[in-house]
Ligand SMILES: [Zn+2]
């Protein structure tokens with residue numbers, strides 16, 4: 001039997017030692033936090049623990065933001081959300097779009113990190129951003145409010161607002177694919193080769209900020225009261241989550257109106273024939289209207305992007321997930337800086353060529369101007 005080289009054995013040992021040290025540190029930290037909570041918080045019973053959490057909540061969340069936090073709790077702690085997630089897992093297992101993809105693939109693990117590291121942080125920040133945007137809107141943009149709809153029932157305003165949001169989403173999505181520096185950010189979302197329930201959270205943080213501004217402002221224009229606006233922003237998010245899953249369906253007759261997993265998979269396709277189609281975010285009629293709809297409902301292509309510079313995830317363990325996330329978040333800035341550097345160098349080369357022609361007395365060529 002072949003012997004394992006000594007250096008390899010020592011590497012395995014050092015990795016195990018590091019893992020052991022990290023696990024011990026994690027257990028000690030949790031223990032320390034629990035001890036601090038019990039001793040400093042004076043916790044003697046389960047009721048004390050609940051009161052302690054409530055006190056922290058009152059301390060951290062100011063009064064005007066509580067409706068948003070309450071709405072977040074109702075959504076995130078909603079058993080329906082977890083029932084939907086479980087149902088999607090079953091569906092992924094029974095009717096996968098990509099049969100080769102494992103249920104808990106490397107891409108899935110990376111996207112769960114995007115969800116935890118980016119999604120949940122952002123959901124927490126959404127209430128603050130929503131409130132700040134409302135103050136900004138009231139101070140500077142209130143002239144955009146659609147006065148003629150102020151007395152219409154809330155349901156009518158919500159429907160119109162959702163249609164308007166979806167139209168803006170379509171236009172913005174189209175631009176993200178056509179403007180190179182917007183694409184540098186949007187490419188992060190398209191980099192997933194193993195589409196799954198959490199791929200909707202693989203969105204660069206700057207793109208997410210801009211997306212949400214374009215959701216909230218229309219809700220203010222149509223005077224959709226809080227926290228309904230927050231429910232709508234998160235509810236639309238649930239819908240997007242489901243159509244990113246690895247499931248083989250186009251929702252029957254609903255496909256003529258709603259974005260489906262099949263429709264969105266074609267948008268994520270790496271095949272050149274599918275380039276720049278199916279930009280719809282909730283409804284499909286904008287693509288039909290503007291001629292960007294892919295009408296074959298039976299295609300479930302491979303997804304991803306062809307970009308040798310993109311830091312695709314190769315591993316999902318030993319801190320790789322965090323390194324992948326950092327590299328993917330940095331990717332648009334790497335693209336922007338290399339484009340700026342290339343433009344500066346070519347401009348410097350043009351100026352140098354022109355001054356050499358002037359110095360030599362030769363006529364300046366048209367191409368050098
Ligand atoms: Zn896209």
Ligand SMILES: [Zn+2]
Nearest residue numbers: 189244264268
């Ligand atoms: Zn997508």
